[in-house]
Amino acid sequence: MHGAPTLSLCSIAMKNLFCCVLLACALTACGGSDDDAPVSDLPTTQPGDPATPPTGEETPAEPEAPVDVPKTYSxxxxxxxxxxxxxxxxxxxxxxxxxxxxxxxxxxxxxxxxxxxxxxxxxxxxxxxxxxxxxxxxxxxxxxxxxxxxxxxxxxxxxxxxxxxxxxxxxxxxxxxxxxxxxxxxxxxxxxxxxxxxxxxxxxxxxxxxxxxxxxxxxxxxxxxxxxxxxxxxxxxxxxxxxxxxxxxxxxxxxxxxxxxxxxxxxxxxxxxxxxxxxxxxxxxxxxxxxxxxxxxxxxxxxxxxxxxxxxxxxxxxxxxxxxxxxxxxxxxxxxxxxxxxxxxxxxxxxxxxxxxxxxxxxxxxxxxxxxxxxxxxxxxxxxxxxxxxxxxxxxxxxxxxxYVLPADPRKPAADDDDYVKVPETSAHWRFVRPSGVAAGDPVQPDAAGEIPDASGKGNPLQRQIVTASNGVTNNAQLNQMVWSDSHHPFSAAKGSICMEGTRELNGDPRIVNFLQTLGGAPLNTETFTGGYTVEAIVRVDGFTEARHRWAKILAQTTRRNQVPGWRHNEEPDGSSVILGISSLKEAQWEVVPNNTATVNQAHFTNWSHELPGETWQHIAVVSDGLNTDMYVEGVKVLRNASGGIGMGVDPAGRAWRVGAGTSGGTLHYGFNGCINEIRLVAKALPPAQWLTARPAQP
CATH class of the missing domain: 3.60.21.10 (Metallo-dependent phosphatases)
Structure with a gap:
């Protein structure tokens, strides 16, 4: 900001001799003080003036009138x-x-x-x-x-x-x-x-x-x-x-x-x-x-x-x-x-x-x-x-x-790992906190040895799978590419995360896909959420480049679109029926083939966020009231939302949910690169006061 120069009344007046004379007559000589002699021999009072102050007290000088300096611009x-x-x-x-x-x-x-x-x-x-x-x-x-x-x-x-x-x-x-x-x-x-x-x-x-x-x-x-x-x-x-x-x-x-x-x-x-x-x-x-x-x-x-x-x-x-x-x-x-x-x-x-x-x-x-x-x-x-x-x-x-009134962030840090809102309608809740006896940086063990419990108590644990090839396509997954971390979102009560490497094929290098998934027979595998849902994922996208990480999946249902009852569309029939992922522009993307796919003209319904900042924890919430679906990032509703789709379409026979990967034509693909703090699926629409970043109401 360019400030105006400071000008005294006298310095302005001196630019005009006539003005200076007038000022001298009305006030005191330029540069004088309260002790200066009067500027003339005229009486110091005029008829009608108040009485002269007691001897020894000077008549106070009249305040200088403010001068309006015209603005000039270059x-x-x-x-x-x-x-x-x-x-x-x-x-x-x-x-x-x-x-x-x-x-x-x-x-x-x-x-x-x-x-x-x-x-x-x-x-x-x-x-x-x-x-x-x-x-x-x-x-x-x-x-x-x-x-x-x-x-x-x-x-x-x-x-x-x-x-x-x-x-x-x-x-x-x-x-x-x-x-x-x-x-x-x-x-x-x-x-x-x-x-x-x-x-x-x-x-x-x-x-x-x-x-x-x-x-x-x-x-x-x-x-x-x-x-x-x-x-x-x-x-x-x-x-x-x-x-x-x-x-x-x-x-x-x-x-x-x-x-x-x-x-x-x-x-x-x-x-x-x-x-x-x-x-x-x-x-x-x-x-x-x-x-x-x-x-x-x-x-x-x-x-x-x-x-x-x-x-x-x-x-x-x-x-x-x-x-x-x-x-x-x-x-x-x-x-x-x-x-x-x-x-x-x-x-x-x-x-x-x-x-x-x-x-x-x-x-x-x-x-x-x-x-x-x-x-x-x-x-x-x-x-x-x-x-x-x-x-x-x-x-x-x-x-x-x-x-301008800018609201404060309403969220507060959790007092302990139990300081979050429990919701009875929760279908699955995975909190990626390292187990006792495991150090940060240690790899997540595959199969039952590294099982992630379902905090909802509904019987949907996750287990890591290391798959080196899928339908003849090499996957260069290694044990040390998925590790425990103490990093977490500042408003999550789960004080930890898992961090994984993931990339597409590039310049002759094979893809890298590290993931966990639900077990066969898990109740979540057949749930359709027709009454509404809230899906929350707290994630950190690391080292993103479009060439290596576009369309990575945070969460995906392994049902193919054409396995959803009533499917009648031609768009990507082998794609996953439900995904939460990261687009080529680093947007959060929620895409779902709904249960009512037989009666709607759209092959899928999609919500898009803004571009997510990298290396920063982000809370993503997708909330559906049974018909309208809205996405929120860090508590703020995104612009591009969807309506018309009911629930999530899945194969009635039951298909696993994956964390950190998706499929393309049945082939393992789209490995996520970053860290995941928590994921929760709830069978109803939740208000922000019940999200994982909120604290329970105090009695």
Whole structure:
């Protein structure tokens, strides 16, 4: 935050001789004290004044009137809208809150234009999502606020096609954002022949800037077009926006390994060779990061990633402001929610932070603009004097985080290992606490020697199985790949866990699947939960990579889908009928073939969480009231839930449940990599006050 300089009344007045004389007549000489002589021989009292104070007491000086110092700025602000796909699909009001906030404050913050990073919608073929996005962006249009927009992978009908390979008739993006709509923006400069790529110019602080907005998978044709735009505007500092460019790993901005959107080609062909491009902004990869790279001329290029779609409610309304202070040579970024202020306090959770005030979400990067641009624009001018205010400071005052009520986390640590709510309807409960006489790090023994008891008392113990091959497929499972640990969730009463290795085949290495399963004849093997259920799993996902760990299973029923009575679908008939797993995007996934599969049109019903943080304990609860099924992660309801499925479909003959693995076509697969603290299945819907992370009510 840039503070205003401290100015005394006299220092301001001295800038104006007449003002100083008036002050001298009214008060005392500038710089004087209470003991100074009077400024004139005029009487110290006038008719009607109160009596003179007793001798020896000075007349108190009148307080100086506050001086309203006008705010001055040497900067401008660009709002950034990261992936809005889930707002368009599930709750357009969040998207509208973002554009309405910008519209309400654009004049105050001197916003020249807004930047959208793509993935406008989640499903390009669903017209209702485009209607939702259209409503949000019309807020900007009605307020006469310019914006750039571009298609992300979710906005296209075929993610694998270059932008010049798409069939225009199959692309709703071109229908909803044609040239005739985009050119109404005052900043619009032009569009390429595909209709997916545009350029804009804006003027701020007396200087002109260029924005290139480039599509998902920009083709060689598009990259050549972008180079021509730059050549036609050779003196303009340029910001390049696109959907995919840099990603994040272990908190650091890196080049993506998959490069599905061809960010490498964009860097090599457009960004690195062109000194004009000083900033790139992209979405697509979940999270936030930034870095500074050097282009071919050795000049800095700031690269920024922002994508909040995996936060609560598809992003919690988080948007970014980027303030470019040309005198201070800084780019300051501030991320906050336009939505949460309107969310009733009773509906807020303890993670609904109205601002993300720290890096990597809010940060400042230095850039000497005049020096950076001197090679192509030697006449680029910056304000001679830095302003005494900042627009981001003004925005923070509008957000008013200090007066936002954030609920406290209601959960409390357990006093002992018995400090949890026992539920009579519990069907099975496995608490992975190392037995007496076993040390942390010791392997979980196979078969009866390492049996995990069922704390419900319903007779569903687990035993470890070490299987070295399944249907001719090698499984490189080893005894020491599943071990006891004392690590556990901070709000679990079970003070321990089992940690296991699991991976898919990769680069010639065999798969590794370590698991436990129920025994033949266990009551749980035939239970269908038609009256509702609650499935809780407390897990920690470790060392996740998509290549090795996608679709890993925490819990799976070994019934195949086509073994569920009434099955009449074609989708993955050999897959497990019930699974709780980790998706390719590290989301928690609950997928079930319901008991009423014969009468529903869906092959399965699926709940998806946000991206789970790695190396951190997470409590997952899946709660079904018999028809509607909701998932919660760390006590917070996820956005993507399901309804219409009743119970869990299983083979009436009874099939085992597995912990840490699933099956594919009857073959052992999808080994989980991480630790498991507890798993519990209950034959009714439970409220949060009865979950494993809650404490029993005190009498």
């Amino acid at each position: 900067s401008f602000v660009l709002p950034v809208l990261p992936d809005t796909q889930f707002y368009s699909r599930y709750n357009r009001n969040i998207f509208i809150s973002q554009t309405q906030w910008i519209a309400d404050h654009a004049t105050q913050l001197q916003v020249p234009m807004v930047l959208h990073l793509g993935d406008i919608v989640d499903q390009a073929g669903q017209n209702a999502e485009w209607v939702g996005a259209d409503a949000a962006l019309k807020v900007l249009e009605d307020a006469k606020i310019s914006y750039s927009i571009l298609p992300g992978n979710h906005d296209t009908s075929n993610w694998n096609q270059w932008d010049d390979q798409r069939t225009p008739a199959n692309e709703p993006y071109l229908t909803w954002f044609p040239r005739s709509r985009q050119e109404t923006s005052a900043t619009f400069g032009g569009m390429d022949s595909t209709g997916y790529n545009t350029w804009h110019t804006f003027t701020a602080q007396g200087q002109k800037f260029l924005v290139l907005a480039l599509s998902w998978k920009p083709s060689a044709q598009t990259r050549a077009w972008a180079n021509q735009v730059l050549a036609d505007n050779p003196t303009l500092p340029t910001i390049l926006t696109t959907h995919q460019l840099i990603t994040i790993q272990d908190g650091n901005a890196i080049d993506p390994a998959d490069d599905a959107g061809s960010g490498a080609a964009l860097w090599n062909d457009v960004i690195a060779p062109n000194p004009q491009i000083f900033l790139t902004i992209n979405g697509h990869y979940h999270g936030a990061a930034h870095r500074v790279q050097q282009n071919n001329a050795g000049l800095d290029v700031i690269q920024v990633l922002a994508d909040y779609q995996m936060d609560t409610d598809g992003g919690n309304g988080y948007l970014r402001l980027m303030e470019f202070d040309l005198a201070r040579n800084t780019i300051e970024t501030y991320t906050f929610s336009s939505w949460l202020r309107s969310k009733p306090e009773a509906e807020r959770s303890y993670i609904d932070e109205i601002e993300l005030a720290d890096a990597p979400d809010s940060f400042t990067v230095n850039m000497d603009f005049k020096a950076r641009f001197s090679g192509f624009n030697p006449d680029f001018a910056v304000p001679e004097t830095a302003g005494n205010a900042s627009y981001i400071a003004d925005a923070k005052a509008l957000v008013d985080a200090a007066n």
